[in-house]
Amino acid sequence: MTYRVGIDIGGTFTDFALLKGAEVILHKNLSTPEDRSIGVMNGLQKLAEKESLTLANFFAQCDAIVHGTTIADNTLIEMNGAVTGLITTEGFRDEVEYRRGFKEDIWDVRLAPPKQITPRRRRLTVPERILFDGSVYKELDEDAVRACCRRLKKQNVESVAISLLFSFVNPAHEKRVAAIVAEEMPGVYISVSHEVLPRAPEYDRTSTTVVNAYVAPRVTSYLEKLVSRLQEGGYSKQLMVMQASGGVMTKEYINGSPIRVLASGPAGGVMGSAHVGAAKGYPNLLCVDMGGTSYDMSMVLNGAAPAVAGWNMHHRNLVGVPMVQVETLGAGGGSICHVHKGELHVGPSSAGSEPGPICYGRGGTQPTVTDALLMLGMLSAEAEFAGGSFSLNKAGVEEAFHAIGEQMGYSAEDAAFDCWRMVNANMIQAVRRTTAGKGIDPQDMVMLAYGGNGPAFAAVHADALGISKVLVPKASPTFSALGTLVAKPGIDEERSFICSTENPDLAKLRELWQDLAIRAEKYFAQANFAQADITASYQINMRYRGQNWALTFDMNTSQGEWDFSFVDDSFGAKAIAAFNARHMAEYGHIREEELPEIIGVRLATSVDTPSPQIAKGFTASATAATPVKTRRANLGQGYSDTPVYRGADLKPGHEISGPAIVEETFTTIVVYPDWCAYVDDAGDYELRRV
Numbered sequence: 206m207t208y209r210v211g212i213d214i215g216g217t218f219t220d221f222a223l224l225k226g227a228e229v230i231l232h233k234n235l236s237t238p239e240d241r242s243i244g245v246m247n248g249l250q251k252l253a254e255k256e257s258l259t260l261a262n263f264f265a266q267c268d269a270i271v272h273g274t275t276i277a278d279n280t281l282i283e284m285n286g287a288v289t290g291l292i293t294t295e296g297f298r299d300e301v302e303y304r305r306g307f308k309e310d311i312w313d314v315r316l317a318p319p320k321q322i323t324p325r326r327r328r329l330t331v332p333e334r335i336l337f338d339g340s341v342y343k344e345l346d347e348d349a350v351r352a353c354c355r356r357l358k359k360q361n362v363e364s365v366a367i368s369l370l371f372s373f374v375n376p377a378h379e380k381r382v383a384a385i386v387a388e389e390m391p392g393v394y395i396s397v398s399h400e401v402l403p404r405a406p407e408y409d410r411t412s413t414t415v416v417n418a419y420v421a422p423r424v425t426s427y428l429e430k431l432v433s434r435l436q437e438g439g440y441s442k443q444l445m446v447m448q449a450s451g452g453v454m455t456k457e458y459i460n461g462s463p464i465r466v467l468a469s470g471p472a473g474g475v476m477g478s479a480h481v482g483a484a485k486g487y488p489n490l491l492c493v494d495m496g497g498t499s500y501d502m503s504m505v506l507n508g509a510a511p512a513v514a515g516w517n518m519h520h521r522n523l524v525g526v527p528m529v530q531v532e533t534l535g536a537g538g539g540s541i542c543h544v545h546k547g548e549l550h551v552g553p554s555s556a557g558s559e560p561g562p563i564c565y566g567r568g569g570t571q572p573t574v575t576d577a578l579l580m581l582g583m584l585s586a587e588a589e590f591a592g593g594s595f596s597l598n599k600a601g602v603e604e605a606f607h608a609i610g611e612q613m614g615y616s617a618e619d620a621a622f623d624c625w626r627m628v629n630a631n632m633i634q635a636v637r638r639t640t641a642g643k644g645i646d647p648q649d650m651v652m653l654a655y656g657g658n659g660p661a662f663a664a665v666h667a668d669a670l671g672i673s674k675v676l677v678p679k680a681s682p683t684f685s686a687l688g689t690l691v692a693k694p695g696i697d698e699e700r701s702f703i704c705s706t707e708n709p710d711l712a713k714l715r716e717l718w719q720d721l722a723i724r725a726e727k728y729f730a731q732a733n734f735a736q737a738d739i740t741a742s743y744q745i746n747m748r749y750r751g752q753n754w755a756l757t758f759d760m761n762t763s764q765g766e767w768d769f770s771f772v773d774d775s776f777g778a779k780a781i782a783a784f785n786a787r788h789m790a791e792y793g794h795i796r797e798e799e800l801p802e803i804i805g806v807r808l809a810t811s812v813d814t815p816s817p818q819i820a821k822g823f824t825a826s827a828t829a830a831t832p833v834k835t836r837r838a839n840l841g842q843g844y845s846d847t848p849v850y851r852g853a854d855l856k857p858g859h860e861i862s863g864p865a866i867v868e869e870t871f872t873t874i875v876v877y878p879d880w881c882a883y884v885d886d887a888g889d890y891e892l893r894r895v
Contacts (some may be wrong), residue, residue, distance in 0.1 A: 207494075208266055209815065210252065211689035212245055213273040213447075213470045216557050217497025217539050218657060219244040220683035222817075223252050224690050229817055230255060231683045233657070233871050238559055241276065242431040246438065261439035270440065270687040271816070273447035273470040276427050277420040278533075281520035284320055286419035287364035287394065290327040290357040292350065292382055293411060294370045298330045301411050309521065319521035322419045327360055329353040331382070334564065339375035341800035350382050354389035364394040366418035368411040373403035373701050390509030394422050401462050402525045404701035404805055409515070412523040417464035424463035428456050441733055445694065448529040451476050452695025452811060458728045464526055467519055470685050471501040471531040475510045477688025478653050481678055483508050484819035485885075490676075491636070491650040493656040493666065494685065497575075498555045500536040500632050502639050503529065504650070512697055514807070515754065526696045534635045538562065538575040538658045542624040544612045551628040563605055566598040572605035572621075574628050574658070580606055580621035582838030582847065583661055583866060583875055622839060629662065633669045647672055660874040664863075664892050665841060668877065669825040675892040677882075680817075691816045694732060696725045699746065699807035699848045706747070706784075706800055714806060715772045718743055721808035722767045734812045744807040745766035747784045749796055755804050758787045820887035825858030827883075832865070840864045840877050859884045862895075 210226040223230040232251055235243035249270075252264035280286045291301065302321060310316055331350050334343040357365065365386050372379040376399040383395050396418035398410045432444050445453045447469035459465060471494060478492040488508040494501040503510065512527035519528070535553025539562060542551050551574065560568040562575040564586070578584045579597055586597045603617050603668055610620035640647045648671035654663030660677045667675050680687045700717045704710045726736055741763045748755040760780065761771040771779075784801045788794070832848035840847060840863070850861055852869035860883055861867065863876035867890070874890060876882045883891045 206266060207268040208256075208263070208523055209268050209572075209690055210249070210270045211473070211686040212248070212270065213275075213473055213683070213685040213689065214241050214245065214275060215470065215496045215498060216275065216279065217537070217561065218882070219248055220686040221248045222680060222683050222687035222690060223251060224815070224817055225256075225842060227818055228396075229687065231680055231871055233683060235561075236557075238557065240430070241274070241427065242434050245431060246434050249438070264435070264438055264440040264572060265510065267440060267442070269442065269445055270435070271445040271447065271453050271692070272431070273473040273685060273689050274427070274466060275468075275470045277424050277467045277469075278520065280420045280423050281416070281467075281522065286322070287422040288327075288360070288362050289323050289364045289415060290329065290360070290362040290417045291323040291366045291368065291411070291415055292329055292331060292353050292386070293368050294334065295330040295332045297407065297411075298328050299325070299368065301328070301415060303408070304523070305408050307518075309518070312429070322522070323366070323417050327362060329356060333369060333378050335369065335371045335375050335378060337371055337374065339371065341375070341377075345378045345381055347381070347385060351389055354386055358390055362390070362393065363394065364418040364422055365390065366396045366398075366415045368398035368407070368414045370407060372397070372399040373405070394418060394425075396421060401464065404525070405604060409523055409525040413464060413525040416522050416524055417462055420467070421463040424466055424840070425460055428459065431457060436789040445732075447473050447689045447692060448695070449526060450695065450697045451510065451529045451692055452690045452697065453689065454694055454696060454728065455732045457731060458696070464524060465538055467524060467534075468528060468531050471503065472529040473688035473692060474501065474655060474685035475505065475529045475531065475688065476692040477504045477655075477684050478503070479505045479508060479652065480653075480688070480691040481508050481814065481819055485676065485821045487651045487653075487676065489650045490653045491640070491647055491670075491672065492653050492655075493632075493633070493636070493659055493663065494656040495654075495662060496537050496656040497539040497658070498537040498557060499537075500534040501531050501656075502534070502634070502636055503531045504640075504643070504645065506582045512755070514697075514699060518847065532635065532639045534632060536574070536628050536631050536635075538573065538578075540628060542574070542575045542577065542606075542609060542627075544609055547612075549609070549613060549623055549627055550633065551624055560644055563601045564599065566600070570601070570605070571608065572602065572624070574624065576602045576605065577621040577624040578873075580618060581625060581840075582844070583840070584873060585836060585868070587848075589729075618839075618844075621838065629665060629669075629742050632662065633666050636666065636670060651676060655681035657682050657872050660872050660890075664874070664875065664877045664880045664894075668880075669890075670895065673894045677874055677890040677892065679869075679888045679890075682869070687817060693811040693813060694729070694734060695809065695811035696728060697807070697809040698724065699805050701805040701807075702803065704803050706781050706803060709777045709803060711772050711774075711776060714776070714803070715769050717806045718769060718808055719767070719773070721806070722810075725808060725810045729810070729812065738812045739769065740764050740811050740813070742809040743769075743771065744809060745778065745780060745803060746805040746807060747801045747803055749799055749801050756782055756784060756787050756791060757807060760805075787829045821885070823858070823883065823885050825856070825886065827860055828858050830855055830861050836866065838864075838866065840875060842878055848882040855884050855888075857884050857886045857888065
């Protein structure tokens with residue numbers, strides 16, 4: 206027997222999915238903020254015990270451990286990354302603060318600018334200039350670089366970002382600056398833009414490099430610590446790390462650009478969603494993931510959730526690396542309910558896992574969404590919580606909501622209900638804003654809900670959005686961890702190069718793709734994947750002259766051997782035709798009098814690995830399920846005795862009419878009034894509005 210383990214670390218819980226042949230085993234335990242690798246090792250120990258193995262024997266039978274993490278995101282949210290400095294070309298000191306004039310909400314006059322990772326005193330410039338064609342217009346002033354190092358040292362800088370003009374065309378100056386910084390400031394982390402994001406424009410490249418420098422020391426330190434603990438436990442293979450692009454790769458690859466792990470946990474959930482949707486025949490999904498700290502929204506369209514490279518505003522910083530599109534709201538089970546200036550607020554502050562909600566009994570004193578669910582009867586103090594890790598405790602919960610009710614002029618139960626209504630309104634509005642911004646009507650989609658709290662809210666959100674069907678996978682509580690096992694090992698990189706489509710420089714285009722292929726092959730080989738296993742998609746970035754944004758599309762695909770034969774005399778004409786088709790599909794028009802230009806190439810490579818098998822359909826005969834008890838609960842229409850079902854008792858074909866509550870091992874599914882739940886052949890739930 207061999208195992209594959211998927212891990213996703215959240216702000217409150219660390220989730221595990223163990224793939225054992227065709228069987229998936231789930232586990233959850235509290236995260237350990239002081240050292241998150243401890244929580245990972247605790248969970249792996251529990252999985253080994255479930256298999257009646259020592260940890261060493263369990264590791265010996267592990268084919269792969271795949272890890273998604275929010276450590277980079279938490280660093281940006283909490284703004285507690287490395288003290289970072291920036292060295293850039295003279296005259297471009299403040300470009301990273303201008304942000305291309307971008308403001309998240311142009312109508313919000315009170316919106317403060319984002320806190321700068323590199324305040325002006327730590328943004329320094331050096332005389333040098335390389336032109337667009339790579340020629341040197343002004344030589345690098347090395348004495349100025351050393352002077353910058355002395356100034357940064359006085360400010361206790363721990364990480365240095367280096368971003369010079371057109372370094373992605375000719376990196377000579379940037380490499381020399383890096384060498385001098387390493388000499389003058391031994392021990393600092395160095396992030397160079399021609400490696401992090403080797404493309405134009407300069408703001409995108411500089412911002413991405415600065416963010417990389419800021420999060421890198423924490424990410425690499427954590428991964429090193431985790432790998433060390435795994436090796437001490439007897440794990441001898443490479444740790445695979447989830448990327449924002451939706452692929453996984455080795456720690457050694459991630460070390461070069463740790464920024465690629467941003468939003469890697471949510472990306473795992475999106476990959477899992479696409480996998481489940483394809484298996485069950487639902488290619489268009491609205492994916493919602495509600496955990497203990499956040500509410501993540503994403504979409505799967507036509508069976509895919511492609512990674513987008515370019516204008517990815519993440520935690521108010523531009524990140525140019527390929528990312529699966531996920532919108533995050535500070536709303537989770539740990540979101541704190543409070544009154545501010547006579548108004549009720551829920552979130553974005555979270556109680557996390559330490560001390561956690563009041564009902565965790567770990568010293569929490571501020572009421573949270575989880576406490577509200579307990580007050581409303583959707584959760585129970587009698588049932589085991591998080592797979593039996595602990596039980597919920599009502600002590601102090603009613604008193605906390607009574608304090609809110611006193612300020613608002615109503616009872617503790619009404620206060621809990623209003624907190625539930627408030628967090629629902631926040632999440633529903635966030636979904637509407639996201640879908641409207643993309644021109645998508647959610648009524649045309651199926652909702653897929655996951656995360657520990659997602660199934661408790663899904664149907665009421667779907668009802669408000671006009672969605673008539675909700676999927677809740679059996680593995681929904683640890684779905685992002687399961688998604689890491691679905692994700693393929695992959696490398697997705699690009700290079701800038703501007704040329705006309707009328708007379709393209711075929712030799713240069715071929716050279717750029719070859720360079721990307723050599724780099725991908727190197728890292729796949731280090732991960733013990735043969736070239737014959739590599740699937741490659743040769744993509745190109747094109748736009749009309751003067752446009753800010755480019756369209757990316759495939760020009761060729763290959764399996765095994767690299768294939769550059771498509772870069773031939775007909776390449777320009779094929780690129781124009783493909784661009785026109787994509788532009789028409791995206792924007793509904795083309796400029797017939799203009800020729801588009803090429804601005805770069807991209808190579809997306811991946812390798813197939815075993816993934817969980819998903820059953821589809823309803824072949825079992827329909828049978829009404831039998832509740833195990835009733836509980837006083839308020840599911841939006843006042844308190845009533847509500848049937849409660851035990852998930853372990855439910856079989857394919859069972860039907861449950863709302864209002865009802867289904868208690869699974871790691872989550873609670875709420876079937877609201879006017880909804881019905883059906884168990885399919887895989888044991889997954891399909892909620893339908895009646």
